[in-house]
Amino acid sequence: MSQWLEQVVERAEQANLTGPRLQALTALKQQRWPTRKTEAWRYTSVTPIEQLSLSSVQTIRANATDIDGLDSLDLVFIDGVLQQSLAALTLPAGLTIQPLSALSDEEQTAASLFGQIKPAHHIFGLVNDVLAEQGLIIDVAPGADITQPIRIINLSSQGQESHVRMVVRLGEQSRLCVIEQGEGQDPSLHTAFAEYQIGPHAHLEHYRLALHTAKAVQVGGNHFRLLENAELNSTLVAFGSDLSRLDVDIEHAGEHAHAKFNAIYLLGSGETFDLHSCIEHAVPNGTTEENARGIVGDRAKAVFNGRIHIHRHAQKTLAELNNRNLLLSRRGQINTKPELEIYADDVKCAHGATIAEIEEKALYYLLSRGISRSQALIMLNFGFIQELINQIPNGAIATWLQEKLKDKFSQMEVK
Amino acid sequence: MLKIHNLHAKVEDKTILKGLSLEIKPGEVHAIMGPNGAGKSTLGYVLSGRDGYEVIDGQVELKGKDLLELETEERAREGLFLAFQYPVEIPGVSNMEFMKESVNAMREARGEEPLSAAEFLKKAKEACKQVHLPLDFLKRGVNEGFSGGEKKRNEIMQMILLEPSLCILDESDSGLDIDALQVVADGVNSQRSPERSFIVVTHYQRLLDYIKPDFVHILADGKIVKSGDASLALEVEKEGYAWLGGKAQEADA
Ligand SMILES: Nc1ncnc2c1ncn2[C@@H]1O[C@H](COP(=O)(O)OP(=O)(O)OP(=O)(O)O)[C@@H](O)[C@H]1O
Numbered sequence: 001m002s003q004w005l006e007q008v009v010e011r012a013e014q015a016n017l018t019g020p021r022l023q024a025l026t027a028l029k030q031q032r033w034p035t036r037k038t039e040a041w042r043y044t045s046v047t048p049i050e051q052l053s054l055s056s057v058q059t060i061r062a063n064a065t066d067i068d069g070l071d072s073l074d075l076v077f078i079d080g081v082l083q084q085s086l087a088a089l090t091l092p093a094g095l096t097i098q099p100l101s102a103l104s105d106e107e108q109t110a111a112s113l114f115g116q117i118k119p120a121h122h123i124f125g126l127v128n129d130v131l132a133e134q135g136l137i138i139d140v141a142p143g144a145d146i147t148q149p150i151r152i153i154n155l156s157s158q159g160q161e162s163h164v165r166m167v168v169r170l171g172e173q174s175r176l177c178v179i180e181q182g183e184g185q186d187p188s189l190h191t192a193f194a195e196y197q198i199g200p201h202a203h204l205e206h207y208r209l210a211l212h213t214a215k216a217v218q219v220g221g222n223h224f225r226l227l228e229n230a231e232l233n234s235t236l237v238a239f240g241s242d243l244s245r246l247d248v249d250i251e252h253a254g255e256h257a258h259a260k261f262n263a264i265y266l267l268g269s270g271e272t273f274d275l276h277s278c279i280e281h282a283v284p285n286g287t288t289e290e291n292a293r294g295i296v297g298d299r300a301k302a303v304f305n306g307r308i309h310i311h312r313h314a315q316k317t318l319a320e321l322n323n324r325n326l327l328l329s330r331r332g333q334i335n336t337k338p339e340l341e342i343y344a345d346d347v348k349c350a351h352g353a354t355i356a357e358i359e360e361k362a363l364y365y366l367l368s369r370g371i372s373r374s375q376a377l378i379m380l381n382f383g384f385i386q387e388l389i390n391q392i393p394n395g396a397i398a399t400w401l402q403e404k405l406k407d408k409f410s411q412m413e414v415k
Numbered sequence: 416m417l418k419i420h421n422l423h424a425k426v427e428d429k430t431i432l433k434g435l436s437l438e439i440k441p442g443e444v445h446a447i448m449g450p451n452g453a454g455k456s457t458l459g460y461v462l463s464g465r466d467g468y469e470v471i472d473g474q475v476e477l478k479g480k481d482l483l484e485l486e487t488e489e490r491a492r493e494g495l496f497l498a499f500q501y502p503v504e505i506p507g508v509s510n511m512e513f514m515k516e517s518v519n520a521m522r523e524a525r526g527e528e529p530l531s532a533a534e535f536l537k538k539a540k541e542a543c544k545q546v547h548l549p550l551d552f553l554k555r556g557v558n559e560g561f562s563g564g565e566k567k568r569n570e571i572m573q574m575i576l577l578e579p580s581l582c583i584l585d586e587s588d589s590g591l592d593i594d595a596l597q598v599v600a601d602g603v604n605s606q607r608s609p610e611r612s613f614i615v616v617t618h619y620q621r622l623l624d625y626i627k628p629d630f631v632h633i634l635a636d637g638k639i640v641k642s643g644d645a646s647l648a649l650e651v652e653k654e655g656y657a658w659l660g661g662k663a664q665e666a667d668a
Pocket residue numbers: 426427429431449450451452453454455456457458500
């Protein structure tokens with residue numbers, strides 16, 4: 001066991017955990033610290049976590065990026081501490097937001113909280129289980145249509161460690177839009193896991209904007225559980241940092257559910273981003289469309305592991321997974337691996353992964369006509385990212401992202 | 416307009432231009448002929464600043480500016496235009512979008528307002544007609560699936576739209592049928608002016624019947640080995656390059 005993990009366990013033991021969180025601690029103690037031999041961490045090293053030097057004195061505070069034109073209900077955590085009083089919020093009818101501490105052990109067990117994040121590939125899910133002190137429980141009453149998006153902002157400032165947990169439950173036929181936005185650049189460690197239960201005929205629009213960069217380490221995940229006829233439309237946007245890792249699980253627990261998951265990553269020089277997604281079709285008649293697309297810069301590293309698991313009884317499943325990458329430098333690295341496990345025979349399942357490089361000739365042709373390098377790169381190579389931006393249901397987020405991503409891309413070096 | 420002095424350039428450790436000098440005054444048309452592999456296209460690439468084409472010696476001035484100091488896109492904005500021997504296909508980017516971006520990049524460099532979509536469309540349609548390309552070529556991907564001759568005409572259309580001051584036409588006549596040759600030549604002639612200069616790279620004297628050059632140069636083994644007036648092209652047509660002797664013959668391989 002690593003020193004880092006030892007101190008996590010030590011801290012958790014002092015916290016007198018009970019119920020599911022105590023079980024998580026027991027499970028965590030049996031975990032091995034990931035090495036290159038650990039399948040789920042084969043391409044991404046966890047040493048940045050061990051090497052982080054964190055201090056308990058808060059120095060510089062981070063600020064959240066505004067999204068123009070987005071009228072959202074914002075809940076801001078700075079270094080894991082919620083900056084508002086939940087009691088003082090006026091919420092639309094049908095929506096309740098409680099602090100994590102409001103859930104008793106029994107409720108946690110009943111709601112199968114802290115149980116969804118699979119230890120097999122989420123050691124940091126367990127870490128979050130035992131260390132998360134703050135978090136939110138968001139409930140949408142059956143039939144409620146919450147039109148105002150809820151934005152949960154997690155800011156990491158220099159030298160800080162934070163662990164935030166979220167549980168979101170959508171009642172039957174309800175609708176909700178949640179934006180999880182994480183930011184930070186200074187040396188810090190942030191874990192954020194969220195579990196979503198989407199009730200029958202309910203609809204969740206979801207965004208995870210993982211904008212940690214540079215020295216800010218973030219590890220997190222989303223677990224979506226879809227009941228009958230539930231719908232999920234999730235968009236993930238990530239930059240890379242010394243270590244940025246997300247695990248996204250989509251579980252079809254009820255028939256005729258539909259999940260759409262798009263991921264975009266843009267990694268600048270030396271950044272790492274690792275996305276593991278796992279789609280479980282446990283029941284028949286579910287559909288999943290997943291598109292992960294990224295641009296990988298000089299000495300940057302992208303890892304994409306996309307697993308689709310179609311269980312024996314999950315007939316008539318339709319699952320598509322696609323990963324496309326643009327590599328800007330020979331020194332960049334992309335490890336992409338679709339993993340299909342199909343045990344039902346009457347299913348449609350497609351997967352594919354591609355890695356493209358900048359076409360020097362085409363770039364030169366555009367430059368020779370006076371078009372700027374950044375504009376030329378965008379014209380030639382941004383299309384496949386733009387396609388995903390165009391699919392974003394929220395106009396304000398789409399516009400904001402388009403600017404932000406184009407900007408980042410046009411500043412990336414081609415080597 | 417353009418002053419090239421003792422230019423040496425290499426590609427991947429192979430020296431291709433070996434002391435090339437050439438001076439072009441405003442309004443002049445210079446034809447460059449020479450055996451295959453002599454370095455004619457390389458000259459165009461070096462002048463336009465293509466990556467991988469490294470200048471090892473010599474100077475180049477365009478309108479008094481040190482051209483070699485500039486990036487490819489800056490050279491274009493200074494008025495350098497290269498019509499490619501092999502225009503590049505770019506599926507996914509429409510010809511229209513491509514040309515609008517480039518025209519507006521030039522305008523921006525000159526401190527002019529960008530053209531609106533409607534204004535540009537009008538100009539583009541005129542240019543398109545001038546080179547006898549159907550208007551749907553504006554909507555197609557850049558050079559995507561264009562025939563050899565259509566690509567060449569597309570290059571001339573860009574030249575007309577971009578209004579450069581120095582045009583380098585790299586074999587804009589090769590692969591053209593008789594009518595297309597006339598179209599290309601007319602396109603070039605329509606752009607001739609006292610302020611605009613041309614370098615016309617060709618293997619055939621025929622083009623020079625249409626575009627009358629002021630000077631003809633023979634480029635062999637990375638250097639201008641002979642210069643003369645239009646009659647030099649007729650000589651080449653008749654006698655080929657055998658008179659160049661050993662070294663250039665190698666390059667002819
Ligand atoms: N990337 C490269 N690596 C090595 N040699 C190259 C490279 N690019 C060009 N050359 C060589 O440089 C020489 C000059 O080529 P260039 O295309 O300039 O000839 P050219 O005079 O335009 O010939 P043509 O009349 O056939 O068009 C040729 O021998 C060619 O093989």
